[in-house]
Amino acid sequence: MKYVRLGSTLKATCVIFFTVKTFSMALAKESYENATKPAPNSELETKLLKIYGGNYGNWIRSFGLLPSWKMPADCLERFIWHGYRPNPNTYTFCIKSAFYPTNETFNFWTHFVAFLFFLWRTLWLWNQVEEPLSSRNCLAWLSCFGCLYVLLASSLAHLFNCKSPTMQEFGFCLDMNAIAVFAGANFFMNINHVCPLYSSEYPDLSVYFIKGVGCLWILMQFVQVFSRHERCAHPVFFRVVIPSVLYGTIMLPCFIRFVFPELLQSTARGAAECGETQLFAKYFRYHFILCIVSSIVKTKRFPERQFPGTFDIIGSSHQIFHITTALAAYYQNKLIEVVLLNPDSSLQQSAPLSLSPQTVFYSIVTYFVVVLPIISLASMDLGRAIELRRTLKKQS
Template structure:
């Protein structure tokens, strides 16, 4: 409590516009804030405390879960496991990147933009990991939508990741004004459709599956997918509506804000994604052993999962680095406006 008493938190009218969160009026940390003070702020009440812990606790949980699941694999080099590796890396990376962003965003304006650009790059990589694994193991478009539809999907996925990174980096630039929200939201919408469309078609019309190359149509998979989809939709609802703080100003600035609820539903969605991929990986191994599933379509999983994920990771983060090296103008630390006498 001594730390809390020593730090004066600001109201939104004392804060630079680009740092403010919509409908959050109180609990802002001082600017600029040292790295040490940013870390200490995770342990007393302010409007970022809940945002930090609703990412960091799920991060620790998913690391523990992935460790336990991977320990059960008989052969760690089996290509069938690579999809689970990629998804687990994508999940833990986005959770720790967002934790870091919420922790250090008050250090300086440059740190704010860099943190959230890397955070958005991590979001793209998590979406990339889901798309890769869903397409290869769970919901191949060529099986459930149209034959040959997934032929150039990796090229489309890479282009999506690069364009999304540019939009996300631009979305934290204050000169864009009202277009910031649009640029930050559009990649989410496109990515959600890319990830979930073929799966929704599949689980509605699973009888169309060619079972020699497509699997994971058991009732348990349906349930896990729809739990994931429901959690994701609830996360989007709170992200867009900004409830409850929109209706009850200052009541939920510290605890219970829409962004904290958004984090919780995102974490639940990621958990059910991970469960689904674990379940389908085990099912694939069983069906290969019993001869019900061909191994050949999954034998190249390293190039189609780990290889593409690494290539996209390097490309996306190169775009972020290039953006701040060539595109982003010189930034000065932004100080709160002085009050007029």
Template sequence: MRECFIFSRYRRPNYTVMECLCSIFQPTNETFNFWTHFIPLFFFLHMFYNFVFNNMEVSYDHPFILPMLCFAFGVSMILAESCATHGLNCLSLQLRQTFYYMDYVALNFYGFGFAIACYYYIFPLLTVMNPTRRIWLMLPIIFNVSRIPERIWPGQFDVIGQSHQWFHLLNFLTIYDQLCYLEYGFTSLVKSPSIIPSCKEANEIG
């Protein structure tokens, strides 16, 4: 299947798994789509690991960590699924469609995980989302829908610089901004003992 305004560097259908894996190191129109989510995946896994296990405020087994784990699961799932989609979508036409359907499933897990984290870390502070965060949410959508820059210069961004790659990079910045936002809310609430129960109190409640 061909994308609008992308003319070349397509992989042929019915690749083997090994050919798919080798292709992510070759200049195809999926190469940077893969790497722009593969590298952020390990970046966020590292950040979530530090947040959970190297947290100076609470221990890793404190119940108040759980909403962040929900967010971490959603982020990891959407990035890993995106990597699988862009890396393996030429195995067959049927698998291509399956991978893209799973992309939407992962997107819902990510949104659900972020909503849970916001409910526990942000809503108690009644913090209003500032305009910068609204921009981060809108920019990826604008690039993905407008097909800019390849709409303006068709065929010039077949390998690098196409709108979907900008969509990925801006998604990375959006998730990073969300993580900073959640860490701020988490730290603010943890420093308010009257709001957050201790681990012992939380276990007694449970």
């Protein structure tokens, strides 16, 4: 028992170290070096001219794309120098740009292709289950919806964020909100069917987790809107913290079960105990590692920080972040697959939350009726503030 506790302590220490390291990197003061043109004859200008000064650069510019120093500061990504679409623009140009060599093209396709793949997997799972609309499967379908929604919202946000400042802010707010929906749906799935938490001393532990995480999700929505405000001193920090916290809630039930098994005296059997313990440990480990890697890569801005201009179009940190998060969602979906296809009926015993198909449907409808108008109003206000700053900058 002593060695088990020591191993759990070491694992937790490593997780806390990487988390603090990631957040501390995000707290560094954000400065957009690419907002101004590189100094003449500087090393940076020489590198950029070597990449974009010949036929390749002419080909990029033939699509109407601009360098970073000709773009408004609110449209810039740090250390990305070329391949920007003019903002504002038309819907037609936004759609066509999905096939242009822009710095957003790969961002769009990485999540849109993943969306199509997960849509196929959801339909496949639906056909494999004998009673897809039974109450025991509702949380699994809600989890699948969250995965599809976050991938589609992300891809469309990257595709249409050059339409206008308002659409730019709407896309960001929708993307962050979709991450919250994805995190919530998968958290419910994990804590109910994959890794249910039960302790003889705290029989309502799962219920407390659900209430606490629900309050945290609501708080994160206000924080993500504030991170876009001009008065926010550390926007990068909040933009890293919000998805990190939300993705962390997904892993929380399985993290406690796998890292601190001695703390739980579980009588609620989850899918992780139904003859698939090693398989679930592998899926959870892959999911956890991918989430950590994606946070560090995105915060560290690797590799575009180290190789300016080389990875503007393909290979930037945000694109790597898209790939790793899509892979993490795949391993989360594999956990759902085992739950849906496992014939052991004891999976549903002691589940703290049970939803009917009607409840899931009304929840999704209520979300779109209530939350989307709020996001629209917030993005309109943020968009007007951006337009005002752009106008004042032109006049000065």
